[in-house]
Amino acid sequence: MNLRLIVLLSVFMAVPQWANASYLDLQSGSLMGMVHASYGDSFFDNHHFSGGMGYVPKLDNHAEMTLFSLRYRYQNPYRFNFNVGGHDLQLSPVNFGTSLLYGKHSDLFLELPDQYPKGYYKPTALRIIFNYQSILHISDKTEVYFDISVLDVGLITYVREPEFFMDNYDYLGLEGITNWGFGLRRHF
């Protein structure tokens, strides 16, 4: 566990030394692991692509697991300025993205195990996550963000049966399908 954490942090710290990185991202929660480090670049100003690796240690409610991701984020250029304690800050309130998440664990599979007939299950190790971010720009290069995510099956089920969620959960039923996390992003 400690070795994996060191490797993860090393990747995060070392990338600027050799890569022409646009940004590095460190996130916790929102279905991406206890810690998830990503390296990404920007395209056409507002489009961001990244690849990352995350980790969850063994917990009472979670097996030890390494996660891998490919992520896309659209960052709306609109920002509004405000001042807190003499510091000028900017908030980007509306940004959306999607991630392809792979969980590496013996109980999950990408390729159907031999005992199953062809097509019996879809891969259980691969999930799609949709997310919203609210980004607080602390400086030109550093930002922190609040992330809200919805898992593939959550979005599908909500679209199919919105009344169920609206009747049983708060905030238009979104309470039943959303998760939160937070992160730090550093541009280079």
Place this chain on the structure above:
Amino acid sequence: MKKLIFLFFVITLAGCEYELSPWETDAHCPGVSVEENLARLAAFEEANSKPDSFKVAIIGDPQQYPGAFEDTIKHINTLGDEVHFILLVGDLAETGIKAEFEWMCKAMSKSNIPIIPVIGNHDSISFGKDIWLDTFGEFDFYFTYFNTRFVAYNDNQYEFGEAPDREWLRESAEAVAEDGQPVEHIIGVSHVPPWDDNLGFDAHMSDSGYELTIHGHESSFDYWEREDVGLPHYITTQNRDPGFGMLTVYAGADMPLQVDNCSRDCLITTSRVIGIPSPQ
């Protein structure tokens, strides 16, 4: 503006969960365990005299449609006191993740009567087995209700390998209940109907005293038995069909069982009466 931002974050935090990954195992499902529901059933049995008959609703495969599942449960609530409990014959989840179980638990909480679940194959993938053990309890169990023995067993062969446990099934079909009363009917309940490659299973079940087995998995109503054994298997449809099955148990060892295919509105039913078992 600061207050607005603060309010936004407070509302958002209150409405979401901090989840490390899709594969967490601590489903928030109060009151749905087999143990709790059997305790409710036992309390009802204790407080009431034995009826001439009672009904059991059979719901199968509600996966990914918690709203339809909730509708069915609410409908069963309106059917009156004749329906004593619900058998939920597996596949609550589609991909075996915590969120799917939690939605189903939310729907289950709307039931006025106990719901007794058995594990399905889709419930067993990803970390579904861990979630099931933590949320509902053991994969194999039995109970006796007004002299009828219900034996719920795991027969998800692909996911568990050695399932079902034939020896346990035989031992669970004891002719005398825990309270010393005779068992009048013995009914097996599992998700998957008997597998074709499980040779001799029907004969084993029949020889052990089972009169009927109840299942889901096939996503449509079905009823069949092997000619050489004669043990009937009733399969209910997937819940979103919409539909559910209804078992009627008549008091007395010499009285039959009855199963009905029931649309959600129960306007059209196809009834089958399972004959009195031959002496072994």
